[in-house]
């Protein structure tokens with residue numbers, strides 16, 4: 472029951488991230504859960520995720536709807552990962568890619584940063 476509640480909180484906070492209207496429709500279950508009072512923020516587990524030099528990193532990035540979203544994500548990747556080279560963001564594939572050209576690249580940091588501005592992101596590998 473508690474887990475279900477936490478899931479509801481998480482879904483509600485993800486819903487609040489949406490910056491464009493296009494994909495913000497929530498299904499009935501999500502809607503019902505999101506009306507529950509939120510007493511504790513659902514924090515993503517902090518897991519160290521580091522890419523090595525020369526490694527191509529592919530991130531799945533959800534909720535991008537237009538070129539504006541793509542630009543925001545691309546800019547953020549460049550700002551957040553000093554060693555990121557050849558940063559590309561693909562709207563249709565819902566993907567961001569870069570090659571790590573530093574001794575290591577903090578992928579956990581960039582996925583957290585992208586998620587924070589409204590695009591739930593994860594390292595797809």
Ligand SMILES: [Cu+2]
Nearest residue numbers: 491536537540
């Ligand atoms: Cu957009």
